Amino acid sequence: MKKALCLILAALMLFAVTGCNNNTASEGTVKLGMPSGGSVTPQEIIDGFVAEYGNKYNIEIDDTPWGEFQTKLNLGIASGTAPALYLMDSGYVADAGYAGANEDLKPLIDRDLNVDDFVSAIFSGTDANGHIWGVPHAMNAAVIFYNKDLFDKKGIEYPKADWTFDDMIEKAKALTYDEDGDGEKDFYGLQWEKNISVGWLPLMLSYGLEPVSADFTKAQIDTPEVKKAWDTLIEWGEGGLEITPRRDFAGLYPDWWQEKVAMQIQQVSFINTLEQNAPDLNYDVQVIPAGPGGDQNCVYVPNMWAIYGRSDQTSKDAAWDFIKYYYSEESQDICAKYNKGGFPIRKSVYEKMGETKPANIKGIIQGIDDRGHTLCEGPGWSEWRTIIDKAFKDYVSLTPTKPREQILTETQNDVQTVLDEANAKKVQ
Amino acid sequence: MSKKHARWSWLFLTPFIIGMLVFTFYPMIFSVYYAFCDYNIFNPPKWVGLANFARLLPDPATWKAYRNSFAFALTYIPVQIFLAMIFASALNQKLKTIGFWRVIYYLPSLTPWVAVCTVFTVLYNPAYGPINYFLSFFGLRSEFIDSTNWFVVVTSLSAISIWKGVGSQTIYMLAAMQNISSDVLEAADIDGAGPIAKFFKIKMPLLTPMIFLLLLLSIKGAVGVFDSFYTMLGGGTGVNENLTVPGVLQYEYEFVFRKVGLGAAMSWLTFAIVGIITIIQTKSEEKWVHYE
Numbered sequence: 001m002k003k004a005l006c007l008i009l010a011a012l013m014l015f016a017v018t019g020c021n022n023n024t025a026s027e028g029t030v031k032l033g034m035p036s037g038g039s040v041t042p043q044e045i046i047d048g049f050v051a052e053y054g055n056k057y058n059i060e061i062d063d064t065p066w067g068e069f070q071t072k073l074n075l076g077i078a079s080g081t082a083p084a085l086y087l088m089d090s091g092y093v094a095d096a097g098y099a100g101a102n103e104d105l106k107p108l109i110d111r112d113l114n115v116d117d118f119v120s121a122i123f124s125g126t127d128a129n130g131h132i133w134g135v136p137h138a139m140n141a142a143v144i145f146y147n148k149d150l151f152d153k154k155g156i157e158y159p160k161a162d163w164t165f166d167d168m169i170e171k172a173k174a175l176t177y178d179e180d181g182d183g184e185k186d187f188y189g190l191q192w193e194k195n196i197s198v199g200w201l202p203l204m205l206s207y208g209l210e211p212v213s214a215d216f217t218k219a220q221i222d223t224p225e226v227k228k229a230w231d232t233l234i235e236w237g238e239g240g241l242e243i244t245p246r247r248d249f250a251g252l253y254p255d256w257w258q259e260k261v262a263m264q265i266q267q268v269s270f271i272n273t274l275e276q277n278a279p280d281l282n283y284d285v286q287v288i289p290a291g292p293g294g295d296q297n298c299v300y301v302p303n304m305w306a307i308y309g310r311s312d313q314t315s316k317d318a319a320w321d322f323i324k325y326y327y328s329e330e331s332q333d334i335c336a337k338y339n340k341g342g343f344p345i346r347k348s349v350y351e352k353m354g355e356t357k358p359a360n361i362k363g364i365i366q367g368i369d370d371r372g373h374t375l376c377e378g379p380g381w382s383e384w385r386t387i388i389d390k391a392f393k394d395y396v397s398l399t400p401t402k403p404r405e406q407i408l409t410e411t412q413n414d415v416q417t418v419l420d421e422a423n424a425k426k427v428q
Numbered sequence: 429m430s431k432k433h434a435r436w437s438w439l440f441l442t443p444f445i446i447g448m449l450v451f452t453f454y455p456m457i458f459s460v461y462y463a464f465c466d467y468n469i470f471n472p473p474k475w476v477g478l479a480n481f482a483r484l485l486p487d488p489a490t491w492k493a494y495r496n497s498f499a500f501a502l503t504y505i506p507v508q509i510f511l512a513m514i515f516a517s518a519l520n521q522k523l524k525t526i527g528f529w530r531v532i533y534y535l536p537s538l539t540p541w542v543a544v545c546t547v548f549t550v551l552y553n554p555a556y557g558p559i560n561y562f563l564s565f566f567g568l569r570s571e572f573i574d575s576t577n578w579f580v581v582v583t584s585l586s587a588i589s590i591w592k593g594v595g596s597q598t599i600y601m602l603a604a605m606q607n608i609s610s611d612v613l614e615a616a617d618i619d620g621a622g623p624i625a626k627f628f629k630i631k632m633p634l635l636t637p638m639i640f641l642l643l644l645l646s647i648k649g650a651v652g653v654f655d656s657f658y659t660m661l662g663g664g665t666g667v668n669e670n671l672t673v674p675g676v677l678q679y680e681y682e683f684v685f686r687k688v689g690l691g692a693a694m695s696w697l698t699f700a701i702v703g704i705i706t707i708i709q710t711k712s713e714e715k716w717v718h719y720e
Binding site for chain 1: 468469470471576666667668669670680683684685686687
């Protein structure tokens with residue numbers, strides 16, 4: 001009895017050690033990576049696809065949470081066990097494409113999709129050589145959220161699509177005031193951010209310059225335009241205007257939905273946060289205004305569906321079938337209903353769209369279609385983007401660690417080094 | 429040990445040995461290999477010799493990271509061990525509610541790092557944080573993690589680690605304290621030693637084996653610090669070069685930049701430094717550690 005018990009215990013321990021998650025799909029199974037499952041991709045679509053294609057393919061859904069999924073995906077690609085389809089952080093799509101991990105979707109798009117049915121963002125995964133390494137899951141655009149009640153209280157006109165930085169500053173100044181007369185400001189006009197998508201990139205684009213050249217070979221940081229753009233944020237803060245409440249420009253979103261700030265730059269997925277935290281807030285959204293040189297942009301993050309290039313043909317077919325299913329009119333209508341991670345990319349959704357909350361969703365879509373801009377994803381993106389993130393944070397801080405000119409020069413050199421290195425490794 | 433017992437021992441040890449081989453030694457060996465490779469995960473590793481080390485060693489970020497982690501260790505370890513001794517003494521009493529107090533002191537150790545960091549970000553806020561509000565009554569003010577002085581930032585973060593870690597160290601210290609023979613303490617009583625003399629001349633020397641163990645463990649933890657620096661200073665946009673630590677750099681190299689070779693080289697550099705410190709600590713053991 002004692003011996004048997006010991007054997008059982010030993011077997012259980014062995015089982016515990018070896019009972020690890022098997023990342024490899026069993027033979028004949030097509031594994032589709034849907035990070036965070038129904039909370040990112042509407043569950044109705046996932047279920048609908050399985051119901052429709054379940055007879056054709058033996059489908060297995062990997063719905064690992066988003067952050068963990070991206071790490072797992074790296075390991076899957078490294079070990080050759082990645083799912084046939086995955087939703088990839090947009091910043092990594094180009095590098096994965098150049099490294100041969102992502103399938104070039106251009107031939108499939110040309111064969112099966114009528115691109116006129118989609119907004120131009122469908123091509124956002126295209127590289128300089130015309131390869132398409134991924135197609136967007138949705139468009140999460142940077143926009144200005146504004147509180148209509150705070151505007152009404154001061155009798156200020158709501159922002160319009162053709163507004164400018166000067167308009168925005170004028171409005172922000174009028175909306176920054178001390179209501180109770182205690183010498184402290186109670187309301188502020190504008191809140192800006194520090195990160196790439198709702199911070200330094202829209203600002204730089206508004207001043208007419210991208211951080212790297214279009215062919216991703218030259219850094220463009222140590223320039224008068226970038227200096228002007230970054231100085232603007234200092235001026236909005238404690239550099240003179242004091243129209244923003246945050247000395248460090250770190251977004252505390254509650255400031256906005258607690259109605260202390262009139263305008264806030266954010267991604268449209270912020271609508272979901274507002275629905276949960278402030279469902280009765282009277283607000284709308286507007287595109288980012290045109291910068292001093294007249295440049296207007298609509299930066300959006302298109303996390304991408306990508307097909308694992310090293311999968312077998314059946315798996316690739318299943319993955320492409322899913323993408324087509326996801327882009328069908330029926331599925332895109334479902335996406336519009338749930339607004340998971342941004343706006344859908346099929347035009348018909350907007351043609352039949354009725355009244356929305358916020359009201360100006362159509363205006364934003366138009367903005368993306370007219371002047372949409374991705375996060376400049378390309379070779380070495382994750383590294384040079386982090387370098388600029390850090391430099392920008394230091395540059396706009398009250399007390400930067402070194403002279404601001406030096407920050408720009410050093411950042412220019414560091415970004416150039418990363419680009420040179422990444423381009424040297426690029427598989428053409 | 430009889431052959432039969434040895435057989436059973438091996439049988440029970442096998443799962444752990446397999447686990448160690450697969451999940452510890454195998455990655456360790458490969459990380460040595462990767463430290464000499466250019467490896468971006470997507471493509472097979474390419475041998476580059478000492479290039480990763482040649483890139484790390486002259487990089488100011490590397491040495492600033494070690495400077496910060498040593499400053500962190502120097503402010504965190506002594507204070508934490510000292511406080512653990514004080515708390516262990518307080519908890520080593522025959523009180524009816526002693527169980528309750530022990531739980532209270534241990535609770536911070538159970539709190540997840542992310543939650544702790546979120547709360548302390550608010551507490552440390554220079555503009556509206558409650559700590560500055562309290563300090564203002566005494567005419568004091570600090571920028572804490574927003575300070576431009578790296579040492580202020582590092583000590584602010586080590587204070588959080590002390591708060592979070594002192595409970596578990598108190599448990600170790602309490603166990604060591606309860607292991608002190610009552611005969612020794614009674615003999616000291618008979619000789620007329622007061623509580624302070626007993627603490628410093630009897631208890632302290634007998635606690636040195638535990639202090640030594642905690643020092644060994646803490647230095648490893650301090651050099652490997654990650655969560656608080658990444659969560660409170662990164663904010664999704666990376667940690668400033670002046671405030672980074674080796675763990676954060678390693679994470680960025682491996683998981684953000686996908687430069688696995690550089691990250692592996694960084695981890696082996698850290699391993700070498702911690703190894704040297706541990707050897708020095710072990711060599712000094714016989715000079716100050718007293719075994720009963």
